Amino acid sequence: QKEVEQNSGPLSVPEGAIASLNCTYSDRGSQSFFWYRQYSGKSPELIMSIYSNGDKEDGRFTAQLNKASQYVSLLIRDSQPSDSATYLCAVNEANPWGNSNYQLIWGAGTKLIIKP
Amino acid sequence: EAQVTQNPRYLITVTGKKLTVTCSQNMNHEYMSWYRQDPGLGLRQIYYSMNVEVTDKGDVPEGYKVSRKEKRNFPLILESPSPNQTSLYFCASSSPRTYEQYFGPGTRLTVT
Numbered sequence: 001q002k003e004v005e006q007n008s009g010p011l012s013v014p015e016g017a018i019a020s021l022n023c024t025y026s027d028r029g030s031q032s033f034f035w036y037r038q039y040s041g042k043s044p045e046l047i048m049s050i051y052s053n054g055d056k057e058d059g060r061f062t063a064q065l066n067k068a069s070q071y072v073s074l075l076i077r078d079s080q081p082s083d084s085a086t087y088l089c090a091v092n093e094a095n096p097w098g099n100s101n102y103q104l105i106w107g108a109g110t111k112l113i114i115k116p
Numbered sequence: 117e118a119q120v121t122q123n124p125r126y127l128i129t130v131t132g133k134k135l136t137v138t139c140s141q142n143m144n145h146e147y148m149s150w151y152r153q154d155p156g157l158g159l160r161q162i163y164y165s166m167n168v169e170v171t172d173k174g175d176v177p178e179g180y181k182v183s184r185k186e187k188r189n190f191p192l193i194l195e196s197p198s199p200n201q202t203s204l205y206f207c208a209s210s211s212p213r214t215y216e217q218y219f220g221p222g223t224r225l226t227v228t
Contacts (some may be wrong), residue, residue: 046218095202102147102149102215108157108158
């Protein structure tokens with residue numbers, strides 16, 4: 001059973017601090033990794049994609065990938081109350097030949113609360 | 117504007133009354149998918165489609181049907197809805213190069 005695991009939270013972070021969200025995955029063949037933000041009752045919104053080991057920065061967001069440890073994280077700098085949401089980690093499934101396919105394996109999400 | 121649209125956004129219906137939730141994307145994506153989301157259960161895939169006339173079951177297909185007659189549309193059909201299908205439904209399509217999935221706004225369905 002291929003899995004993506006996230007701490008369900010809630011993770012409470014003071015406004016202006018760094019929020020760190022973590023995700024581990026079981027499928028060693030996965031090649032594409034995604035972070036989505038979901039506000040209550042709304043649809044998931046893609047905020048970061050990462051495909052190679054290391055860091056990828058986009059504004060206040062940094063995604064970090066370590067394929068050897070099967071670990072991907074999301075850092076949010078200068079956290080704002082508007083960042084309060086559930087963050088979903090998704091990893092694409094590898095097919096039996098080791099290639100990527102469209103199917104994503106979803107984590108259950110981490111609820112992040114930014115306290116003013 | 118590139119987008120995935122769903123209709124209706126909200127629907128209250130009664131047990132056994134057939135309904136269809138429409139999904140359309142304007143990004144020329146081949147892959148489309150339906151999910152349901154329930155409190156504490158995360159996103160669960162119902163059906164997906166790799167291309168026109170190619171559909172396959174996801175994790176929770178029971179009680180649902182889909183069709184893919186055109187690339188842009190992927191309707192979800194509930195032939196005989198039951199209260200356990202009360203949920204928030206999302207349609208998504210995926211970029212062929214990046215595998216990024218883009219979601220519609222969601223349909224909140226209540227079956228009484």
